[in-house]
Amino acid sequence: MGRMQDMVAIVTGAASGIGAAAAQRLVEEGASVLLVDRSEENLERVAAGLDGNVDIAAADISDRGQVDDYTRRAVERFGGLDAVLLNAGIFGDMAPVDAYDEKRFDEVISVNVKGTWHGLRAAVPHLRNRGGGSIVVTSSTQGLSAYFHSSPYTASKHAVVGIAKNAAMDLARDNIRVNTVHPGIIDTRMMGELHETASPQDPDAAMTAFATSIPMGRYGRPAEIADLMLFLASNDSSYCTGGTFVADGGLTAFHGGPIPD
Template identity: 40%
Template sequence: MSSLQGKVIVLTGGAGGIGEATARMAREQGASVVITDLEAAPVEALADSLGDRAIGLAVDVSKREDNRRMVAAAVEQFGRLDAVFLNAGIEGEVGPFDSRSDQAWEKVFAVNVDGVRFGVEEALPALRNSGGGSIVITSSVAGLRGAAGLSPYVSSKHAVMGMMRCLAAELGPEGIRVNTLNPGPVDNRMMRSIEDQSSPGHGEEVHKAFSARIPLGRYVTNDECAAMAVFLFSDASGGCNGNSYLVDGGYCAH
């Protein structure tokens, strides 16, 4: 029997690299999945490719009612909820601290922080009805250290680290575990955006500079991050609560 057999999982940011990889891996291990992202078409297509135990929904995580709707869809379609992967996130604008507009800060926090808060709040009744479960929040190595030019993003990822620790302490007695997935530089669209914004026209050089700081000598992959998320959904991680799980190739070992 697969490690996720019979479990029902909701994922946000399902059209992105880590989200798509996690949806595929979770489905392969027997889970039923509700895959969400801002636009319906990509997640509907992904769900169609995964078979009849997957559905795709358009969800704006910055809106409480959308979070409520995605949880309701899981319960209505599959009868329960066992895990939530609060993975949706945006990198925002890259640039000096004092050049970031109020709008730039608010946009990042609406998705990366409020989106997590709403997701947890709306999922809790269903998780409690299931007798417990797992909440996994995508943070970042940026939730553990600073980075010049990325103040809104880094601050948002530190915020969800604090939220995770509070939730783990509060919800642990109910059998609801809360942890963060903390990727290092990942070989996907978000890092391309950060590279290109950091040095317009020289993104490849930025990529090489980042890679040189990673002991493995390369960015991690979407599948490597997904494997950690899937482990944290599973009963095999039953003792894991209130912790950050790095998939960073050794980036933070320095």
Template identity: 40%
Template sequence: MPMVAGKVALVTGAGAGIGRATALKFAAEGAKVVVSDVNVEGGEETVAMIGKIGGEAIFVRADVSSSKEVEHLIIKTVEAYGRLDCACNNAGVEGKIAPLADQPDDNFDLIMGVNAKGTFLCLKAEIAQMLKNGGGVIVNLASVAGLIGFPGLSPYVASKHAVNGLTKNAALEYAKQGIRVNSICPGGIDTRMLDSLAEQSTGGAQSTHEMMDPLHPIGRIGTPEEVAELIVWLCSPRASFVTGANIPVDGGYVAQ
């Protein structure tokens, strides 16, 4: 039986990468999907891809750093499908690589605004709706940078540590009301974001795979689809005793 049959799932940042793979996996496992992104073209393309595999989805544009846009996103979700059962707060940005003393203030504000505040605002709105439903499941996208430090990425590291902290607190506050909240902490995953970080780090002297594959004990970076498998499992009844966890999916990176 499909893992999330009959459920309504929301995925932010679903216009590409992990978000797109997660939206497709939700659809393949029986959920109706609300695809959200600031990139309209990418989001609509994800909806079309879901349609091609026989799934059902709508696109709602939303900037997760705006409380009004997040609230509108939840309203449109309920208007379309009547409820919200599962949410994956995936939208995020990586920003610029530089030592902390050289980090521009606006880079910090951008990263914290999308990654930390955006997760906070989505949690607020999603939990409020799930309380009306009688429960639900939320998965936040953190990073191995939410577990350990990375020189040159202080704003990003701070934002992802914040995501893990918000996850733990929300899980504790709403466990008795039937809402589970977890975060996952991907290592290097084959996405545009990782390509950007590799380009900034090496100036194009090395490809993403040349730079990142050897850093992972498993010998390679991961795929968005591998991350999506974990996200949808966490949202399913199969993970009914899992809440408040910050789970690495990183090919052994943080075990080193």
């Protein structure tokens, strides 16, 4: 029997990268999954590759009404809700803190912070109806430490840790667990865009430079984050709440400096 047998899950940001890998992993373990993303075309492509009980909902997670709609849709379509993976997010621009564009700052906060809060808030009554459940929030290693030229992203990924920890307190007696996942540098479209921004002439050089800075010497794969998300979404993590779960090839344990051969 699968680790998510007869369970219903929502995955946001499911049209790409980590979210698509997580949706696949949950489906493999028997969950019925609603895949949510703002890109309907990519959602259809990902859903077509999944062998299981799935549906899609095109929505912008920063819009409260759309979040309420997709949450209701999962419950109506599959008969309840057991796990929510609040994973959709954007990186924003790269610029020093004193030169960052205010509109972009607001956009990153609106999607990453407000979007997570909307998703969490909308899911709670449905999880309560089932006698409990799991909320998994995708933060980042930038929710624990910082990188350069990305102040709103770092702020947003720290903020969701606060929301998740507080929600874990508020919901503990309802048997609703809330945890954050902190991926390091993962090979997805988001990192591809960052390579282009950081080194427009030679994006591959940016990738090599990032990989060299990781103690394990390589990027993570989306499936490696999906496995951690599966653990947190399933009853395997029945005593975990308010936790911060890192999967980063040693990045946050490393204080920086040249890495010996």
